[in-house]
Amino acid sequence: MIPQLVFGFFAALTVLCSLLMILQRDPMHCVLYLAFTVLAIAGVFFTLQADFVGAIQLLVYAGGIVVLYLFVVIIINLSQLQAERRKFFPTLFLVAVPLLGLAELGYLLFARGFRHAPEGPAAVTLPRLAAELLTTYLIPFEVSSILLLAVLIGAIIIARREVGRDPH
Amino acid sequence: MIPIDAIVALGCAVFAIGLIGVLVRKNVMVVLMSLELLLNGVNILLIGFGLHLQSAVGQIFVLFVIMMAVAEAAVGFALILAYCRHRETYHLDEINDLKG
Numbered sequence: 725m726i727p728q729l730v731f732g733f734f735a736a737l738t739v740l741c742s743l744l745m746i747l748q749r750d751p752m753h754c755v756l757y758l759a760f761t762v763l764a765i766a767g768v769f770f771t772l773q774a775d776f777v778g779a780i781q782l783l784v785y786a787g788g789i790v791v792l793y794l795f796v797v798i799i800i801n802l803s804q805l806q807a808e809r810r811k812f813f814p815t816l817f818l819v820a821v822p823l824l825g826l827a828e829l830g831y832l833l834f835a836r837g838f839r840h841a842p843e844g845p846a847a848v849t850l851p852r853l854a855a856e857l858l859t860t861y862l863i864p865f866e867v868s869s870i871l872l873l874a875v876l877i878g879a880i881i882i883a884r885r886e887v888g889r890d891p892h
Numbered sequence: 893m894i895p896i897d898a899i900v901a902l903g904c905a906v907f908a909i910g911l912i913g914v915l916v917r918k919n920v921m922v923v924l925m926s927l928e929l930l931l932n933g934v935n936i937l938l939i940g941f942g943l944h945l946q947s948a949v950g951q952i953f954v955l956f957v958i959m960m961a962v963a964e965a966a967v968g969f970a971l972i973l974a975y976c977r978h979r980e981t982y983h984l985d986e987i988n989d990l991k992g
Contacts, residue, residue: 731894735902742906742929746913751921758925765932768902772894774939777954781935784958789928789965796969797921800976808918815916822911826904833904838896838944848948856948857955868959875963883970885977 727771734767749808751797759790773847899940907933920982924968931961 738761745757762785769778810818857865910929917923935954942950976982 728894731898735898738902739905739909742909745929746909746917746922746926748922751919754922754925758928761929762932765906765936768936769939772899772939772943774943774951774954777935777939777951777958780955780958784962785928785932789962792965792969793921793925796973800921800973800982810916810918818915819912822908822915825911826908829904830901833900834897838900848942848946848951853948853951857952861952864956868956871963872959875966879966879970882967883973 731768731771734764734771737764738768755790755793755797758793759786762786762790776850776853894943896940896944899943900937903933903935903937903940905933906936909933918984920972920976920984920987923984924965924972927964928961931957 741757741760741764745754745761748754748757762781766778766781766786769781907930910926910933913926913929914923917926935957938950938954938957940950942948942954972982975987979987981987
């Protein structure tokens with residue numbers, strides 16, 4: 725009973741904070757609600773027995789990506805922030821399309837129902853995860869490190885100022 | 893044991909909210925944040941099905957998705973900073989240099 729309650733709490737927090745995030749006008753408030761959402765999703769991962777991924781979510785998402793968003797919102801000049809205005813019918817259309825897609829997906833999934841989970845030792849332990857990651861998925865793992873190196877260099881090159889033309 | 897229906901419903905809800913954010917909002921920053929919501933919704937689904945099927949593959953895929961999210965955020969912000977440095981706008985409707 726307790727795990728269901730904890731999961732329900734974190735799920736409600738996730739949905740509430742993500743809704744508030746897309747409704748905020750100020751990008752700084754959006755970043756704060758994004759941080760709340762990411763932390764709540766980490767809680768969901770913990771209740772789903774994915775300890776390692778929850779910890780990675782806390783470290784990389786909440787500690788890295790959200791802080792990156794925060795710094796960029798601080799750096800860019802938001803003083804000329806203008807109110808977002810859209811006419812009623814385009815907004816209705818743009819909101820209705822994802823909701824209808826969600827409804828169709830939900831109907832297709834829940835009309836058939838899911839297979840019952842096999843009984844047995846439930847949790848995926850960290851040694852099993854590590855063994856799988858470093859044997860079967862070794863090549864994607866190494867390729868991702870190359871991708872991260874390329875992203876590091878590319879982001880620096882794209883974001884730096886032109887040398888010589890702009891002295892500071 | 894948490895029912896798989898609830899996990900799937902949560903993941904789909906987060907994905908739909910993120911999609912609404914991407915489509916409706918006009919600020920570049922908020923659109924990028926909504927993209928993170930999309931990725932997080934898929935992560936919840938992967939973890940849920942991994943737990944349901946007692947497979948480690950779900951968690952491994954989530955690790956790769958998080959790595960990809962980091963790359964996307966870093967390059968996206970570099971592009972936004974480089975663009976906004978000489979155009980001074982964060983409004984998606986005004987970013988139309990390539991419009992034919």
